[in-house]
Amino acid sequence: MEQRRFDMLGTWRWNVVFGILGTVLTVAFSIGNNPITVMLLRSMYAFIAFFVLAYGVRGLLAYILVPPSLVGELPEAMHEEGKGAQFDLKTPDEAQELNDLLKSQMQEGTSTSSAASFSNEEKxxxxxxxxxxxxxxxxxxxxxxxxxxHLTGE
Incomplete structure (x- = not known):
């Protein structure tokens, strides 16, 4: 269960993107107020802080976004490989019933009872x-x- 949560966290690339975002924000807010060496040092600290903070954010999101069916213990049947992966339906064999129906219709066609049933439907x-x-x-x-x-209005 815990392994599934960590799989949903994503990759370290998200941490790098989050770190670069922190670096850009730090540079943008301190470019006019600090010398370049202080700005670069603080940008490096911001990258490291945002990189580490991204793990926490991703972990929190993975915990929040877990589907409700995965929150509790999974039943033993769900752990079996391939269970629920396919949905197979099989229709019952109705060949004999179909043959009987066709035979009865052929027999009714020669008898007068079919003519009576058609006349009732016609009524x-x-x-x-x-x-x-x-x-x-x-x-x-x-x-x-x-x-x-009159139609043309003349």
Whole structure:
């Protein structure tokens, strides 16, 4: 468990970046007030201090960011290699049931009971019957001209 926490800390490169950040901040705040030798000495101290401080920050972050499932003791089953790595599903063999269903449908197709079942379904089903639009076959040409003039606004 503790080894996993230290693995999550990262690498020493983060410490170097954190140390360089401390050095840059020290140089930026002391460049106008101190001679260059004092500024370089303090920058070196800042690098060392920030480098060491980065271990503490990374350790604290690793402790805080541990997922809740890893906080307690892991069960014995979780320690086994490969457990939970794969999710296998197997569907039951339904070939015989499928064959029986197809045979029963073929037998119903030749009998009259299938015709009765289809007729019951047809009675329940009612197709949508929208209202019919007026046809222009029996209208006079003058009426069509009036309709077109009305629609075009003339």
């Amino acid at each position: 329940d089903f009612r197709p949508l019957t929208p209202p019919q639009l007026l046809s222009t076959k029996n209208t006079q040409p003058e009426e069509l001209v009036k309709a077109i003039r």
